[in-house]
Amino acid sequence: MTLDTRRIAHLDMDAFYASVELLRYPELRGQPVVIGGGRDAIPETLADGSRRFRRLRDYAGRGVVTTSTYEARALGVFSAMGMMKAAQLAPDAILLPTDFDSYRHYSRLFKAAIATFTLQIENRGIDEIYIDVTDLPGDARDIGARMKQAVREATGLTCSICIAPNKLLAKIGSELDKPDGLTLLTMDDLERRIWPLPARKVNGIGPKASEKLAALGFHTVGDLAAADLGVLQTHFGRSYAAWLAQIAQGHDDRPVVVSSEPKSMSRETTFERDLHPRHDRAVLSAAFTGLCVRVAEDLARKGYLGRTVGIKLRFDDFRTVTRDLTIPAPTADATAIRRAATECLKRITLDRKLRLLGVRVSALTDEKHVDVPEPVQAELPFDHDA
Known part of the structure; x- marks a missing residue:
């Protein structure tokens, strides 16, 4: 096999989070829907069994759009946009909270459906994968059509697939005919379909x-x-x-990497209002502990331990500060992570209100090969008035 004869597919789920929500709330199909609200965006079930949804105009805070339906995108609302700006563009759009447990569930379903064709799959995130289909029998269009059908049957959702000679063109091509697209590209299509982009x-x-x-x-x-x-x-x-x-020139010799080890795992939260290190210490302490717990759960679920613990702070003037600490033994324990994160925090002058807080664990190791010592509890600088 040469690079010129490879067939690499890129599969991208269509408006993934929003599409999952439309399975839950089918009455919202065809409407502009924005995902990214908090708990107060959970729909209210009325006495007659119908649902009352929040509108984007009702949102107040500094969150960002996680994703939106194509109808909302037509109004200018896209991922990572500030919610307040989105509300100006589409005040009547429906607002829904994020539900990452549900999104991960459907992610596992669509990837399992593709794994029935081949295990030559590179996981690129919750809603996209590369697939090396070079050795699969049949022409590219038939392979792509069968994969799309398998995903639909497993999830009830649509995806867009491009099959091309390499990952570069496959990634670009999967966006060309969204939603529910099936795109085939060869090097002969470069001038007509890629160069004008x-x-x-x-x-x-x-x-x-x-x-x-x-x-x-x-x-x-x-x-x-x-x-x-x-x-x-x-x-x-x-x-x-x-x-x-x-x-x-459309050249890309990168292989599909079937098994890739994560470099780090992290969690962060942006507060609805700026929090003072002393006056809001109880809220900050609880949030910090929660982040450590969630990172620990991520590590345990995926079977990793980490030796380097890091924190990320963003102050009310948007200045961002990070600190890292490498500990003697790798861990996936929330208490040990919190202790190391506390040491990082002590190296930062907490002289302004906080807008964002994050915890990261890196230098990961497979937990099967490591003996873990007993962790020690520690306190955060804003746990007490001192």
């Missing part, structure tokens, strides 16, 4: 790079394909310029 559509060209490229007159992938390599090197450096030139 904005450069930012390429995974790896972020907002800053996109802005810089635009300032230099490179707006599309085709512009990059025609760019002088020397100009790119002058502005982006040798390695990134070489990568830009390569991807503009």
